[in-house]
Amino acid sequence: MMEIFVVPDAEGTGAVAAGILAAVIRSRPDAVLGVATGGSPLPVYVALAGHGLDMSGIRGFALDEYVGLPAGHPESYAEVVRREVTERLHLVPANVFVPDGGAENPDVAARDYDRAIAKAGGIDVQILGIGHNGHLAFNEPGSALDSRTRVELLTERTRQANARYFDIPDDVPERCITQGLGTILEARQLLLVVNGADKADILREALAGPVSPECPASVLQLHPHVTVVADEAAAARL
Ligand code: GLP
Numbered sequence: 045m046m047e048i049f050v051v052p053d054a055e056g057t058g059a060v061a062a063g064i065l066a067a068v069i070r071s072r073p074d075a076v077l078g079v080a081t082g083g084s085p086l087p088v089y090v091a092l093a094g095h096g097l098d099m100s101g102i103r104g105f106a107l108d109e110y111v112g113l114p115a116g117h118p119e120s121y122a123e124v125v126r127r128e129v130t131e132r133l134h135l136v137p138a139n140v141f142v143p144d145g146g147a148e149n150p151d152v153a154a155r156d157y158d159r160a161i162a163k164a165g166g167i168d169v170q171i172l173g174i175g176h177n178g179h180l181a182f183n184e185p186g187s188a189l190d191s192r193t194r195v196e197l198l199t200e201r202t203r204q205a206n207a208r209y210f211d212i213p214d215d216v217p218e219r220c221i222t223q224g225l226g227t228i229l230e231a232r233q234l235l236l237v238v239n240g241a242d243k244a245d246i247l248r249e250a251l252a253g254p255v256s257p258e259c260p261a262s263v264l265q266l267h268p269h270v271t272v273v274a275d276e277a278a279a280a281r282l
Contacts, residue, residue, distance in 0.1 A: 046251070046264070048272045050279040054239040057273045058087025061171070061237050064271060066095045068169050068233075074101040076161075078170030078228075079140075080181070081106070081124045084237045085171050093132050104135055105161055107172070107181035107228070109145040111195060111219040119209045120145060143193065143221035150195045154221045158193035161227065170231035174238055177201055178246050178259035182222035187260050191224030225263045233269045236261075241277040248281040 049060050065088070068075050079085070109121045117123060122142040130140045141160060147153035161167060177185055177199065184199050198206075198220055207213035228234070238247050250261035251272065264270050274282075 045268060046270045046272065048251075048274065048279070048282065050274055050276060050282075053275050054084075054087050055091075057084075057237050057239055057275050058089075058091040061085075061088040061235055061271075061273045062091035062095065064235060064273075065092055065169060065171075066097060069097050069099070069102060072168060073098065074103070075168045076103045076105065076164050076166065078167040078172075078223075078231055079104045079106050079125060079129050080171045080173050080237075081108070081121050081128070082173040084173035084239050086128060087239075088171060088237055089128055089132050099133050099135050102133075102135055102139065103164055104129060104140040105157075105164070105167060106140075106142040107170075108220055108222040109143040110217040111145045111150050111221060112217050113145060115146055145217075145221055150219070150221055154193045154195055157221065158224075158227055161193075161223075167231035169233045169235055170228060172228070172234055172236045174236065174243060174246060174250060174261045175202060176205060176242065176246055178250055178261045180225065180228060180261045180263070182220040183225050183228075183260040185258050185260060187225055187257055189255070189257060189263050189266070190226035193221065193223045193227050196220055196222050225260055229263055229267055233271065234264060234267050236264065236270065236272045238272065238274040238278040240275070241280065243278040244281045247272075247274060247278050251282065
């Protein structure tokens, strides 16, 4: 089942997506949330904080992390998730997990992370954004549809898109640990949040184009419970 909500603007996407998450959290105070970084989900966290829910039993797993940033780097996803999610929503820090991009052996860290998600009982709702080239988390075009959490190379396009967050563009790492497309598909519900006219073409390709590794987000078509929340600009070509 795929349901699509179209709202006027990014703030609206945050309100609708937060409403969906709030309902899950109320019915399951120990829910496991999959949290995403990037600009699109930020209004969701802001709106969800406004619900004032008891988050003490909620667990969170991030989608991805850069490999090789110094510990505590403000743009590491560990730090972004701490600022934007854990602190804002008053999650218990020990309940929030991000792949270990500083691990001596990132391949092992990736496998351990995949296992930790399974051990937690799987993800109830996975929040997602979409990249301009159709990437989901850091699954770039060419990623196998059944891929697991693993170390990946970032494309130049993604490095450039994310350079806006870094003082020195070259500081964007070349590698990452990302949940795989197969891992993401195991979440019980997927909640895709998309804003802006620059995402209109890729959103159409993902939802209505062929299911193919060339557009990783097309795997959404394979999942039984997908909710898409888009602003009018992003939904213009649906
Ligand atoms: C980033 C993240 C993705 C995110 C995407 C889009 O690189 N790894 O999880 O969905 O790019 O980001 P934005 O929402 O800022 O366009």
